[in-house]
Amino acid sequence: MHQQTVRAAPGAGEGFELNRHSTSLHGNRSPRKVNFQCPAFRYPVGEIPPAMPDPPSSLILLSDAEARALRAPARLESARARAIAAGPFSVTFARPDGGTPAGRHDYFSEGPYWWPDPQNPGGPYIRRDGVVNPGRFTRNHDDLGRMGESILTLALAAWLHHDEPAARRAWHLAEVWFVAEASRMTPDLEFGQAIRGRTTGRGIGLIDTRGFLWAVQGLALLRRKYPDPRIDTAVVEWFRQFVQWMRWSGKGRDELYNGNNHSTWWVAQVAAYSLFAGIPGAVTQCWDLYRDYLVPHQFRPDGSQPLEEARTRSLSYSMMNLDGFAIICRMAKRAGVDLWTHRTSEGAGILRTLEYLVPFIEEPAKWKLPQITPPGPSRGTATGLAGLDLPDRRPWLALQRKWGTPGNAWGLLLDGLL
Numbered sequence: 001m002h003q004q005t006v007r008a009a010p011g012a013g014e015g016f017e018l019n020r021h022s023t024s025l026h027g028n029r030s031p032r033k034v035n036f037q038c039p040a041f042r043y044p045v046g047e048i049p050p051a052m053p054d055p056p057s058s059l060i061l062l063s064d065a066e067a068r069a070l071r072a073p074a075r076l077e078s079a080r081a082r083a084i085a086a087g088p089f090s091v092t093f094a095r096p097d098g099g100t101p102a103g104r105h106d107y108f109s110e111g112p113y114w115w116p117d118p119q120n121p122g123g124p125y126i127r128r129d130g131v132v133n134p135g136r137f138t139r140n141h142d143d144l145g146r147m148g149e150s151i152l153t154l155a156l157a158a159w160l161h162h163d164e165p166a167a168r169r170a171w172h173l174a175e176v177w178f179v180a181e182a183s184r185m186t187p188d189l190e191f192g193q194a195i196r197g198r199t200t201g202r203g204i205g206l207i208d209t210r211g212f213l214w215a216v217q218g219l220a221l222l223r224r225k226y227p228d229p230r231i232d233t234a235v236v237e238w239f240r241q242f243v244q245w246m247r248w249s250g251k252g253r254d255e256l257y258n259g260n261n262h263s264t265w266w267v268a269q270v271a272a273y274s275l276f277a278g279i280p281g282a283v284t285q286c287w288d289l290y291r292d293y294l295v296p297h298q299f300r301p302d303g304s305q306p307l308e309e310a311r312t313r314s315l316s317y318s319m320m321n322l323d324g325f326a327i328i329c330r331m332a333k334r335a336g337v338d339l340w341t342h343r344t345s346e347g348a349g350i351l352r353t354l355e356y357l358v359p360f361i362e363e364p365a366k367w368k369l370p371q372i373t374p375p376g377p378s379r380g381t382a383t384g385l386a387g388l389d390l391p392d393r394r395p396w397l398a399l400q401r402k403w404g405t406p407g408n409a410w411g412l413l414l415d416g417l418l
Contacts, residue, residue, distance in 0.1 A: 058275040060220050061327070063334050066417060067221065072160040073415035076153075080161075083153040083409075084169050088176035089146055090183035094139035101200045102191035105184060107144070109208050110136035111193040124197030130312035130372050141208050147177050148211030148218075152409035155218030156416065158226055167226035170218055177215075179234040187241040190251060203254030204262050206246065206269070212239075213269060213327070214409050216276040239277040246270055247282065256289075260307035261317060264294055264324035271331050287337050290328055299348040303356025314369040318357055319380045325350050326382035333389050340389055354386060358399065379403035384414050 059067050091107050102108040112132045114125040151170045158167035176183050192205015216239065223232050246252040247270065256266045271286035273279075298305055298321070308317040329339045329350060343349030360367045361383075364375050384405065387396030401418060405411035 058220060059224070059334070060217050060272055060275050061330055061334065061413070062217075062221075062417075067159070067224070070156075070160060070413075070416040072156075073412050075415075076156060076160065076412055079153045079409070079412060080157040080163070080166060083150040083157075084166060086146060086150045087143075087173050088183075089143040089150075089173065090176055091140045091143070091185045092183050093143070096137035096139075100137075100191065100194075103186070105186045106191050107140050107185055107189055107205075107208075108137065108191045109141045109193055109205060110138075111195050111202070111204075112136060114195045114198075125195050144177075144209065145211040147173055148214035149409045152214040152218035153412060155221040156409070156412055159221045159224075160416070164226060167222055170222055171226075171228045171231050174215065174219060174235055175231045178238045179231055184238075187238050188245040188249065190249075192251075201251065203251035204258060206252070206255045207262055207265055209269060210265055213272050216272055217413070218409075220276055236277045239273045240279065243270055243273050243277065243279055243282055246273075259297060261321035261324060264298070264321050264328070267294060268324045268327045268331075271328060275331060275335070283335065286328070287332050287335075287339065290325075290332070290339050291342055294325070294328075295342065295348055295350070296344050299344075299350070299353050301344070301347040301352065303348075303352040303354075305353065309369050312370050312372045315360060315364060315367045315371045316373075316375050319361060319375070319382075322350070322353060322357060322382045323380045325353075326385040330385045330389060340386065350382075351386070351390075354382060354396075358383065361403075362399075378406040378411075381405065381410065381414055384418055388417055 062070075092104050095102075095104075096108065096110075100108050110133075111125075111127075113127055113129050114136075115128050115131070115133050117123050117126045151173050154163075154166040154170035154173075157163040158170065178184055189201070189205050189209060191201040192208050193202045194200050194205075195202070219232065219235060222228070246255070246266065252266075255262050257263065258266075267286045267289050270282055274282035274286070298307055300306060305318050305321055308314055308321050311317045332339045340350060343352065361379050364371070379400075381400070383396045383403075384400030387393040387398075387400060390396065397418060400414075405414045405418070
């Protein structure tokens with residue numbers, strides 16, 4: 001059961017209140033009530049904010065100087081070879097056995113932690129938090145990730161090695177996923193993380209689209225050195241529509257107000273896509289949400305993240321959420337806004353949470369809260385991003401270099417910065 005009441009603010013820049021109970025689709029999770037103030041949306045429903053007067057030129061996670069100073073990681077050549085042979089990818093290339101209510105061009109995925117009910121075979125699925133169902137449909141999710149990974153990898157090869165074939169391939173991958181009439185994805189996520197017998201899609205499916213972050217980062221580099229105005233213009237329009245859906249649809253707003261890492265990654269995604277597509281009002285809203293909603297709602301003054309620590313994989317989710325916060329701070333810093341040092345009147349903020357979590361990232365065995373599976377090999381990227389942006393950078397950079405970077409395209413980009 002979902003009940004939601006919203007009092008809209010009378011004018012832009014004021015706030016609105018939201019009281020929410022959420023129970024049915026979270027299994028054993030206790031009902032929660034969220035009361036907070038956050039900035040009002042700046043545009044009426046149904047209106048796409050105007051684009052910036054000039055073509056968008058943001059490098060998103062990079063400043064101009066950083067982009068010029070990027071170094072080529074040793075593993076870029078092998079990653080480029082894999083990426084140029086990959087794909088193309090499209091949601092139209094695979095549909096689940098047994099059919100789906102989603103249309104041919106609609107993204108579709110199933111919630112990872114939902115399983116058949118042994119007490120009611122054939123009935124609605126039940127939730128087992130942190131336990132992944134290997135039988136769920138994952139092809140669209142996997143292909144989205146591979147598409148974003150490939151575009152960013154190829155863009156780095158083009159940027160650093162003057163590799164025009166890599167640039168052409170990256171633009172082609174973007175065209176197939178976002179533009180071509182036969183294969184383009186519909187710019188919404190109405191059918192993300194469906195649950196058999198319960199719902200055809202949920203707002204939290206938007207956690208699946210984090211791979212778009214790497215796609216727009218790659219395209220932001222390509223438009224500087226190897227532009228393709230035809231594809232670029234169409235992809236920008238796709239993301240303008242997707243951002244509008246994220247901000248105004250029921251599922252999009254539900255994801256924003258989910259309260260935990262889902263809210264964090266909503267803000268990270270909307271900020272990145274809006275920087276890429278030139279939607280300045282949405283960008284400003286994201287910085288406001290960080291200060292007025294994300295930090296006070298998710299971080300305690302001691303640095304803990306109670307909403308993530310309540311999970312069965314509490315360390316993994318705490319690290320993943322912190323990475324989302326760091327990416328938001330990184331984008332804001334490039335845009336001239338300092339969120340790294342922001343803290344509440346009680347002292348909660350990302351730097352305190354970094355200090356709290358680093359000892360457990362270093363030695364996961366010291367973590368005493370639930371963690372039903374070992375943390376993955378990656379130690380995240382928050383320390384590296386902090387080291388790149390903060391005046392006292394050496395301790396953070398030393399930690400990231402000690403731990404290494406993720407073995408994906410995002411890790412390649414970070415390697416080039418560190």
